[in-house]
Amino acid sequence: MNNYEKGLKVREEVIGKSASQAVSESLRDIAPDIDNYTLLTFAEFSERTVLDMKLRELITLTSLLTQGDTAGQLRVHLQGALNVGWSKAEIIESFIQCLPYVGFPRVLNAVSVAKEVFEKQTD
Amino acid sequence: MNNYEKGLKVREEVIGKSASQAVSESLRDIAPDIDNYTLLTFAEFSERTVLDMKLRELITLTSLLTQGDTAGQLRVHLQGALNVGWSKAEIIESFIQCLPYVGFPRVLNAVSVAKEVFEKQTD
Amino acid sequence: MNNYEKGLKVREEVIGKSASQAVSESLRDIAPDIDNYTLLTFAEFSERTVLDMKLRELITLTSLLTQGDTAGQLRVHLQGALNVGWSKAEIIESFIQCLPYVGFPRVLNAVSVAKEVFEKQTD
Amino acid sequence: MNNYEKGLKVREEVIGKSASQAVSESLRDIAPDIDNYTLLTFAEFSERTVLDMKLRELITLTSLLTQGDTAGQLRVHLQGALNVGWSKAEIIESFIQCLPYVGFPRVLNAVSVAKEVFEKQTD
Amino acid sequence: MNNYEKGLKVREEVIGKSASQAVSESLRDIAPDIDNYTLLTFAEFSERTVLDMKLRELITLTSLLTQGDTAGQLRVHLQGALNVGWSKAEIIESFIQCLPYVGFPRVLNAVSVAKEVFEKQTD
Amino acid sequence: MNNYEKGLKVREEVIGKSASQAVSESLRDIAPDIDNYTLLTFAEFSERTVLDMKLRELITLTSLLTQGDTAGQLRVHLQGALNVGWSKAEIIESFIQCLPYVGFPRVLNAVSVAKEVFEKQTD
Numbered sequence: 001m002n003n004y005e006k007g008l009k010v011r012e013e014v015i016g017k018s019a020s021q022a023v024s025e026s027l028r029d030i031a032p033d034i035d036n037y038t039l040l041t042f043a044e045f046s047e048r049t050v051l052d053m054k055l056r057e058l059i060t061l062t063s064l065l066t067q068g069d070t071a072g073q074l075r076v077h078l079q080g081a082l083n084v085g086w087s088k089a090e091i092i093e094s095f096i097q098c099l100p101y102v103g104f105p106r107v108l109n110a111v112s113v114a115k116e117v118f119e120k121q122t123d
Numbered sequence: 124m125n126n127y128e129k130g131l132k133v134r135e136e137v138i139g140k141s142a143s144q145a146v147s148e149s150l151r152d153i154a155p156d157i158d159n160y161t162l163l164t165f166a167e168f169s170e171r172t173v174l175d176m177k178l179r180e181l182i183t184l185t186s187l188l189t190q191g192d193t194a195g196q197l198r199v200h201l202q203g204a205l206n207v208g209w210s211k212a213e214i215i216e217s218f219i220q221c222l223p224y225v226g227f228p229r230v231l232n233a234v235s236v237a238k239e240v241f242e243k244q245t246d
Numbered sequence: 247m248n249n250y251e252k253g254l255k256v257r258e259e260v261i262g263k264s265a266s267q268a269v270s271e272s273l274r275d276i277a278p279d280i281d282n283y284t285l286l287t288f289a290e291f292s293e294r295t296v297l298d299m300k301l302r303e304l305i306t307l308t309s310l311l312t313q314g315d316t317a318g319q320l321r322v323h324l325q326g327a328l329n330v331g332w333s334k335a336e337i338i339e340s341f342i343q344c345l346p347y348v349g350f351p352r353v354l355n356a357v358s359v360a361k362e363v364f365e366k367q368t369d
Numbered sequence: 370m371n372n373y374e375k376g377l378k379v380r381e382e383v384i385g386k387s388a389s390q391a392v393s394e395s396l397r398d399i400a401p402d403i404d405n406y407t408l409l410t411f412a413e414f415s416e417r418t419v420l421d422m423k424l425r426e427l428i429t430l431t432s433l434l435t436q437g438d439t440a441g442q443l444r445v446h447l448q449g450a451l452n453v454g455w456s457k458a459e460i461i462e463s464f465i466q467c468l469p470y471v472g473f474p475r476v477l478n479a480v481s482v483a484k485e486v487f488e489k490q491t492d
Numbered sequence: 493m494n495n496y497e498k499g500l501k502v503r504e505e506v507i508g509k510s511a512s513q514a515v516s517e518s519l520r521d522i523a524p525d526i527d528n529y530t531l532l533t534f535a536e537f538s539e540r541t542v543l544d545m546k547l548r549e550l551i552t553l554t555s556l557l558t559q560g561d562t563a564g565q566l567r568v569h570l571q572g573a574l575n576v577g578w579s580k581a582e583i584i585e586s587f588i589q590c591l592p593y594v595g596f597p598r599v600l601n602a603v604s605v606a607k608e609v610f611e612k613q614t615d
Numbered sequence: 616m617n618n619y620e621k622g623l624k625v626r627e628e629v630i631g632k633s634a635s636q637a638v639s640e641s642l643r644d645i646a647p648d649i650d651n652y653t654l655l656t657f658a659e660f661s662e663r664t665v666l667d668m669k670l671r672e673l674i675t676l677t678s679l680l681t682q683g684d685t686a687g688q689l690r691v692h693l694q695g696a697l698n699v700g701w702s703k704a705e706i707i708e709s710f711i712q713c714l715p716y717v718g719f720p721r722v723l724n725a726v727s728v729a730k731e732v733f734e735k736q737t738d
Contacts, residue, residue, distance in 0.1 A: 030484050031461050038473065041223045050216040055181070059217050062182045063224045064474065066189040068315040069437040072481070073224075073474045092277050093173040094182050100164045101186045101196075103595040104284065105316045112318070115276050153607050154584050161596060191684040192560040193597045195604070215646050226472040227653060228685045235687070238645050287592045296585040301550070305586050308551045309593045312558040314438040319593075338400050339542040340551050346533045347555045347565075349718040350407060351439045358441070361399050410715045419708035427670070428677045428709050432716045435681040442716075462665040463674050469656045470678045470688075522730050523707050530719065561683040562720045564727070 007039030010046040014053065015080045023076070057081040058094060065095060065110040066102050074110060078117040088118050130162030133169040137176065138203040146199070180204045181217060188218060188233040189225050197233060201240040211241050253285030256292040260299065261326040269322070303327045304340060311341060311356040312348050320356060324363040334364050376408030379415040383422065384449040392445070426450045427463060434464060434479040435471050443479060447486040457487050499531030502538040506545065507572040515568070549573045550586060557587060557602040558594050566602060570609040580610050622654030625661040629668065630695040638691070672696040673709060680710060680725040681717050689725060693732040703733050 001009070011020045027035040045056065060077050064070040081091055095110050124132070135143045150158040168179065183200050187193040204214055218233050247255070257266045273281040291302065306323050310316040327337055341356050370378070380389045396404040414425065429446045433439040450460055464479050493501070504512045519527040537548065552569045556562040573583055587602050616624070627635045642650040660671065675692050679685040696706055710725050 026484070027480065030457075030487065031465070031480050033465060034468070034473075034476065034480065037465075037468065038223075041473075045220070045223075048216065048219070050212050051220065055217075056220050058178070058182070059185045059220045060224060062185040063189045063221050066186045067225065067437070067474060068313070069478060070474045072477065088276075089173050093171065094178075096171070096277070096279060096283075097168070097174065097179050097182045098186050099280070099283065099595070100161075100168075101183060101595045101597060102190065103591070103593045104280075104287075105310065105313060105319045105593060107280065108318065109315060111273065111277050111280065115272070118276065149607070150603065153580075153610065154588070154603050156588060157591070157596075157599065157603065160588075160591065164596075187597065190560070190597060191682070192601065195600065196597045211645075219646070219648060219652075222472070222649070222652065224472045224474060226468070226470045227649075227656075228470060228679065228682060228688045230649065231687065232684060234642065234646050234649065238641070241645065284592075291589070291592075294585065294588070296581050297589065301586075302589050304547070304551070305554045305589045306593060308554040309558045309590050312555045313594065314436070334399075335542050339540065340547075342400070342402060342406075342540070343537070343543065343548050343551045344555050345403070345406065345718070346530075346537075347552060347718045347720060348559065349714070349716045350403075350410075351433065351436060351442045351716060353403065354441065355438060357396065357400050357403065361395070364399065407715075414712070414715075417708065417711070419704050420712065424673070424709075425712050427674070428712045429716060431674045431677040432681045432713050435678045436717065458665050462663065463670075465663070466660070466666065466671050466674045467678050469653075469660075470675060471682065518730070519726065522703075522733065523711070523726050525711060526714070526719075526722065526726065529711075529714065533719075556720065559683070559720060561724065564723065565720045 003043045004036060004039050006046070007041070007043035010042040011039060014042070014057070014083060015076050016083060019076050019079060054084045054086065057084050058086065061091065061110075062094060062098060065098055065106055068106055068109070071109070071113050074113045075117055078114055082117075082121065088114075088121075126166045127159060127162050129169070130164070130166035133165040134162060137165070137180070137206060138199050139206060142199050142202060177207045177209065180207050181209065184214065184233075185217060185221060188221055188229055191229055191232070194232070194236050197236045198240055201237055205240075205244065211237075211244075249289045250282060250285050252292070253287070253289035256288040257285060260288070260303070260329060261322050262329060265322050265325060300330045300332065303330050304332065307337065307356075308340060308344060311344055311352055314352055314355070317355070317359050320359045321363055324360055328363075328367065334360075334367075372412045373405060373408050375415070376410070376412035379411040380408060383411070383426070383452060384445050385452060388445050388448060423453045423455065426453050427455065430460065430479075431463060431467060434467055434475055437475055437478070440478070440482050443482045444486055447483055451486075451490065457483075457490075495535045496528060496531050498538070499533070499535035502534040503531060506534070506549070506575060507568050508575060511568050511571060546576045546578065549576050550578065553583065553602075554586060554590060557590055557598055560598055560601070563601070563605050566605045567609055570606055574609075574613065580606075580613075618658045619651060619654050621661070622656070622658035625657040626654060629657070629672070629698060630691050631698060634691050634694060669699045669701065672699050673701065676706065676709060676725075677713060680713055680721055683721055683724070686724070686728050689728045690732055693729055697732075697736065703729075703736075 008020065023038065024035050057077060057080050061074070061081055064074045064077060078091065091114060092111065095107050099107050131143065146161065147158050180200060180203050184197070184204055187197045187200060201214065214237060215234065218230050222230050254266065269284065270281050303323060303326050307320070307327055310320045310323060324337065337360060338357065341353050345353050377389065392407065393404050426446060426449050430443070430450055433443045433446060447460065460483060461480065464476050468476050500512065515530065516527050549569060549572050553566070553573055556566045556569060570583065583606060584603065587599050591599050623635065638653065639650050672692060672695050676689070676696055679689045679692060693706065706729060707726065710722050714722050
């Protein structure tokens, strides 16, 4: 298994197979190298230790929320966060923790994306 | 113990007594209400459940790193992260996790502040 | 009247009853605490003196415009700014004042939201 | 030819006549001064030497990508970049160059707008 | 009086003669055109009506606080805000108003610059 | 020559040997992996075609200027831009081109770093 295949496997595990395919398809014609770079990143980071994948997804969500203009990526990683074991309540709580540091607008934007993602869940 | 006293107690536990006093002193003459709002925030968030203080500090660090122009706050919460039980290696790893989402500059800035804070530690 | 009721009263006065209800409804199931925090914030700030509510809404608009990715909040506070007595011309002028500090994109985004809000007005 | 007429001529050359008209129309009723300021800026910058219009559009694209929440302006200047002679491959490559400095989300957002603009092209 | 002279006059009135000279000196050798553009901007905006210079400086402060990494410009416009008639208490209050929209770090940064500027005042 | 050695060679060519060593030294004890990632990035991007290294440095400068809070990285890549063949006048002109998109503060910050870097040059 080369690094691309390995990255694909990890990406599918984290964000789900259909989201992973959607990323590849959206980039295939216009910027396939960027898709490849995301795969190499997933491969590389899956071998890093010290923090597990669950904590990594929490960090990712927080960074995306804080950065702003990241609805597309938040959608993908909200699903990722659920997949690696965070509950909906924990995810929302992580957003609330950002409130004193980024203010209401960034947090409300993230909640709005979470609402959309959570409603598609059937647990 | 009223909410201000409670917030002060929590703030001292998290970021340390001397950093807590430095915040109060820097705001005392010019904007004491802002100091009070930080105390009320610490009091309020210490009563929130779902995520513990250790995870909260990780989220805080990530949000500060991502936002940029937050060296002063990073300094305080890097100490806070150490105080609530994160190792230096885990903190640096959390910064590395942000790399694909924010790029090198934000991460290098945070590492630079961490270097300064870690060197003052004697463990 | 407790602080939540007071905050609700102030929020309804500033952004209007239907926008206030929309905020509550959008957060009710997923993050009711965030709705409560906005109410407490409105209650708290309505008691602050030094600057009146009219100046506060101007500051809020400017901060939202500058931050970016705040269309939802701009929509609410553009209505708020009209409700507390700013004219459409004054609001647009406040956007133009930001031009040298943030450049065209942020200003054009805000104008685009203002256009949508102003067209719903019947004055 | 006064400065407004000159700016209009330059703007039409760079972003195309229909996009230029769309800008004017969207601002006509609500903020005509902002349209005028964009015209004066185009007039002024077209007289600047040292860097040609082709390099200027590359810089503009990079700045818009990095800033975030600039889909509307990116749309206009992606067309502009094509008009002044950049190929689609060069534009995408300029986005990839930003990856280490801003991370995936900003780059993926810009690619998504580029996809939409490129598909309307018939070359 | 041409536009540069007029802009210089307005800039000196707003931010003070010594700060105005410092801006010119810092840009003289490396980027005199940027100094000229600031003068033209001051000239242009001094002729705009609808909002007076006092409100303009409040908007400027808010935009700078929100944007981040603007300590240099905040220093200049804090002095400007005092010069056009805002009290220290009103300026701090305008910062506090930003708290729910941008969070503590941006506000604390601005307070820290204000402290430095206010201490140089002798009123 | 492995990828780390290759990246080191490219990094030394672009930003200069002493700046390259300073990066490594600053990260050696605290976050050597980040240094390695920058080397891999330089190696990877040096093999990309479509845009040459000169254009890449221009894009990098623009992205850093726009992002804000990047003085450290700007310092390194201003030297890089000079090394790959941009003149001081062209670099300043690229900053001026950003003015309509990001406003004065970001541009003035970058000019201030450029001033410091240019004064160390002896051409």
